[in-house]
Amino acid sequence: MGCSTAGEISGARVLDNSLVSTAVEFKHTKLYGTEIKLSKVKNSFQAGVLLAQSIPKEDLSHLFVLSDGLAVNGSELVKGLMRCLPEKVTVTGGLAGDGSDFNETLTFLNTPPQKDTVAVIGFYGDRLKIGYGSVGGWDPFGPERLITRSDGNVLYEMDGRSALELYKVYLGEHAAGLPATGLLFPLSIRVKDHEKGLVRTILSINEEKQSLTFAGDMPDGKYARLMKANFDRLIDGAVEAAKNSFKSAGSVSPALAILISCVGRKLLLKQRTEEEVEGVRDILGADTVLTGFYSYGEICPFASGAGPELHNQTMTITTFRED
Amino acid sequence: MNGIHNLLRRQLKQHFGDNFAVPGEWQGFINAVNDAYRESDADRGMLERALDLSSQELLQANSEMRAVITAFPDVFLWIDYQGTVLDYKAGSDTNLSLNGNLVGNKIQDISQECIGEKFYEAIQQVKQNKSAISIEYYSMMEGIKKFFEARLLPLLSNKIFVVIRDITERKLAEEKLQESEKHLRTILDSIHSGVVLIDEESHVIKDVNRMAMEIIGLPKEKIVGSHCHSYICPAEENKCPITDLGQEVNHAERTMIRFDGKPLSIIKTVRRLTLSNRSYLLESFIDITERKHMEEQLRYLSLHDALTGLYNRVYFEEEMRRLESGRYNPVGIVLCDVDELKLVNDTLGHELGDHMLIETANVIKKAMRQGGMVARIGGDEFAILLSGSDTADIEGICARIRDSIHAFNVNSSGFTLSLSLGYSVADAVPNDMDGLFKEADDNMYREKMLHRRSAGSVIVRILMKALKARNFVTEGHAERLQKLVESMAWTMGLNNKRIADLRLLAWLHDIGKVGIPDRILFKPGPLTPEETRIMKQHCEIGYQITQSALALMNVGEWIQKHHEWWNGKGYPQGLKGEDIPLECRILSIADAYDAMTSDRPYRQAMPHEKAVAELKECAGSQFDPYLVPSFVEILEKERI
Structure with missing residues (x-):
């Protein structure tokens, strides 16, 4: 199982334009994998539903998802999955990347890599201890803006003004680098008052329609704020995510940790990207095998015990250990 | 490589391997990069x-702004210059007077058409002037009229902030207030007192009612804004009774000034009034100029005789009391009584009687010296009170009055005056003024009696002058009649007294005609039966006139009967033959002859022969058949 990326993680190294493969053997845990073509279903929600329906539920403890990173609405995919999965099953994963190009993302499960594909592997049995953590480290800034026109994950206007224009104003000369440079200013969506916002990053832009397509829903009538980050906060975020995953798996060093970190972080951290991986290693321990990639979206419960959600701009860690 | 920046360490490690040691000559450079x-x-x-x-x-x-906005019950909208609603806060009153979904729609499209137009215009103004603007509108909601105020404020970001407030309660209160003000104004304008509202501090007139405008004589806009001393209390500038002198003006008589400077008497009441924390004086007043004038007139009339302008009895009595003390002694009273005034009033009418009284008053006033007081104390009675005057002074006045009367009668063509005078003088302390008056009255009465007895001439003079004035006694008729009847009487051997009476009869037999209306008396054509009946009353009227004068008593009876016929077909009593007094029978023949032989406006005189034939013809019917031949004989003799 694998996907195209915006950067690969192997041990404490972050690589570009490489192929990283990790072989994993479970003593007790059984696996069941399947995939679906997004182009063959009505929408991402239906893809999620069909995938969840197609895998056996007995003894299923965890589902790991790798999805196409451009053609998908990650939020809807997760909602679809959760519709048909038992409550105790945890879901983590990520959306495939394409460097900073946002052209084509590929996914595979026992097949050659293909676009428009969502692949899942179910983990069965109670010997497997899964840990997870997902933290961004981004801070909202500036005023709250009302989403005045949107359609699903396509955003047209905030406060009655073109959202694309707003991004161009903020990016200045970097506007030419859209949609990749848009990752420097993700949006925090406040769904409910006094609730921590969901982070959304840009997947693509449409100059003709003056629209921005995000990795998740941009509901009308909700408030959004631009976000920013600095190196330290991002690295602290990765460390925080590692601590959360460590704690959620019983504070024992895992055998394997799959790190799925957002491409936006990498774009910002640049030469310092490895520092966040090093931070994770420092928490999980030198014996834990680290593997992973830079993605166009991360899937993970926001907190322990909560349902999975699509995240952007986070370091999302899934740890594996068999007792 | 402690103390080296993470990134620099990583970069060195990446490029030179894990065990790289910075060479000595690089140290300065590495430090500089590290610092950077x-x-x-x-x-x-x-x-x-x-x-x-x-x-x-x-x-x-x-x-905080959102909290503030939420705290207000108003509706808040954020719109762009096209009117598109970007966001809104519904407010506690969700009734927006706007229809449909708000966000994304244009405010002019979601409100009623006429309201939408107002919004559109307001948006254009805000866009152009970049300043706030307010509009008011109303909307019918479930049959209830609701009023709204919308304030549009420009924001920096080419947006407009709109606050919509339900002002129904305020509007209704305003309407109610306006209605109540209108009622108050109607009440104020309908009362017959002037009402003026004055600012207490500046003394500037702030409001007036209709009556105040009428009294001052200026329209409201010319009065309001003026200083109150210009009109309301001119005599009190810098001495305002309320603000300067601390007085209360309650139903007080004051003067004010009209627009043309004419002073007016008013009755004024002033009250203090506080409106919106400002003190005012509310002055109400009634114009009593007319009343004052009437009062003065009444006072004058109460002490004066309206006809002659002299003092009246009331004043005379007051003066009598004043002179009782003796301080002004000697005191004299002269009483003057107009002779035969009743006769004149009855026969010649009250107009002439009044005229006689006015002339009498003038004559007396003319005869007075300064210091005397003349009053008309009864219908025909005048009184003069004189202080500090002795008998000689009084007699002098009486003499001057008599002279004046004489002078008047000589010059008067219309009527003659005759006065009876009496006087008395006192010099006691205190004076018995009533006794003095009675003494003067007795003296006057005595003179009147004397006048009565010899009054025939006076009265007859008065009456004849009046008859002539009325121009119905044909010139020479009376004289000719007198001659004719005198000749007859002489021939018949009547004594002088009877001859004199007969002459008087000849003169006055038609005196009763003064009581006949001119339209009948001077009618050129024949009289109607009714007019004839009225005409025949002159005998009775003549009789009544003579009864008021002692000297004419005898003649009166003859005047009454001078139209009786021998055959009993005359009037008024239908007496026959010798029941008719001889004097009447004589006058009847003589009067008929003179009438027939005189020219009248409607016919020429009859020749003597024809008149005699007529007399003879009527002897035994109209005339005494025994007297006609004697009369004809006398005529024949006198003609020869």
């Missing part, structure tokens, strides 16, 4: 912190 990294981190950290803080402040301000 750290300084860059510090600078960025500071900027990020500033950005965080300002974001927090912005969020805080926004949250």
Whole structure:
């Protein structure tokens, strides 16, 4: 199982334009994998539903998802999955990347890599201890803006003004680098008052329609704020995510940790990207095998015990250990 | 490589391997790069912190603004210059007077058409002038009229902030207030007192009612704004009874000034009034100029005789009491009584009687010296009170009055005057004024009696002058009649007294005609039966006239009977033959002859022969058949 990326993680190294493969053997845990073509279903929600329906539920403890990173609405995919999965099953994963190009993302499960594909592997049995953590480290800034026109994950206007224009104003000369440079200013969506916002990053832009397509829903009538980050906060975020995953798996060093970190972080951290991986290693321990990639979206419960959600701009860690 | 920036360490490691040691000659350069990294981190950290803080402040301000907005019951809208609603806060009163979904729609499309137009115009103005504007409108909601005020304020970001407030209660209160003000104004304008509202501090007139405008004689706009001393209390400038002197003006008589400077008497009441924390004087007043004038007239009339302008009995009595003390002694009273006034009033009418009284008053006034007081104390009675005058003074006055009467009669063509005078003088302390009056009255009466007895001439003079004035006694008729009847009487051997009476009869037999209306008396054509009946009353009227004068008593009876016929077909009593007094029978023949032989406006005189034939013809019917031949004989003799 694998996907195209915006950067690969192997041990404490972050690589570009490489192929990283990790072989994993479970003593007790059984696996069941399947995939679906997004182009063959009505929408991402239906893809999620069909995938969840197609895998056996007995003894299923965890589902790991790798999805196409451009053609998908990650939020809807997760909602679809959760519709048909038992409550105790945890879901983590990520959306495939394409460097900073946002052209084509590929996914595979026992097949050659293909676009428009969502692949899942179910983990069965109670010997497997899964840990997870997902933290961004981004801070909202500036005023709250009302989403005045949107359609699903396509955003047209905030406060009655073109959202694309707003991004161009903020990016200045970097506007030419859209949609990749848009990752420097993700949006925090406040769904409910006094609730921590969901982070959304840009997947693509449409100059003709003056629209921005995000990795998740941009509901009308909700408030959004631009976000920013600095190196330290991002690295602290990765460390925080590692601590959360460590704690959620019983504070024992895992055998394997799959790190799925957002491409936006990498774009910002640049030469310092490895520092966040090093931070994770420092928490999980030198014996834990680290593997992973830079993605166009991360899937993970926001907190322990909560349902999975699509995240952007986070370091999302899934740890594996068999007792 | 402790103390080296993470990034620099990583870069060195990446390029030179894990065991790289910085060569000595690189140390300075490495330190400089290291410092630059750290300084860059510090600078960025500071900027990020500033950005965080300002974001927090912005969020805080926004949250406070939203809290404030939420706290208000009003509806808030954020719209762009096209009117598109970007956001809104519904307010506690969700009834927006706007229809349908708000966000994304144009405000002019979601409100009723006429309201939409108002919004559109207001948006254009805000866009152009970049300043706030207010509009008011109403909307029918479930059959109830609701009023709204919308304030549109320009925002920096080419947006407009709209606050819509339900002002129904205020509007209704305003309407109610306006209605109540209208009622108050109607009441104020309908009362017959002037009402003026004056600012207490500046004394400037702030409001007036209709009556105040009428009294002052100026329209409201010319009065309001003027100083109150210009009109309301001219005599009190800088001495305002209320504000300067601390007085109360309650139903007080004052003077005010009309627009043309004419002073008016008013009755004024002033009250203090506080309106919106400002003190006013509310002055109400009634114009009593007319009343004052009437009062003066009444006072004058109460002490004066309206006809002659002299003092009246009331004043005379007051003066009598005043002179009782003796301080003004000697005191004299002269009483003057107009002779035969009743006769004149009855026969010649009250107009002439009044004229006689006025002339009498003038004559007396003319005869008076200064210091005397003349009053008309009864219908025909005048009195003069004189202080500090002895008998000689009084007699002098009486003499002057008599002279004046004589002079008047000589010059008067219309009527003659005759006065009876009496006087008395006192010099006691105190004076018995009533006794003095009675003495003067007795003296006057005595003179009147004397006048009565010899009054025939006076009265007859008066009456004849009046008859002539009325121009119905044909010139020479009376004289000719007198001659004719005198000749007859002489021939018949009547004594002188009877001859004199007969002459008087000849003169006055038609005196009763003064009581006949001119339209009948001077009618050129034949009289109607009714007019004839009225005409025949002159005998009775003549009789009544003579009864008021002692000297004419005898003649009166003959005047009454001078139209009786021998055969009993005359009037008024239908007496026959010798029941008719001889004097009447004689006059009847003589009167008929003279009438027939005189020219009248409607016919020429009859020749003597024809008149005699007529007399003879009527002897035994109209005339005494025994007297006609004697009369004809006398005529024949006198003609020869």
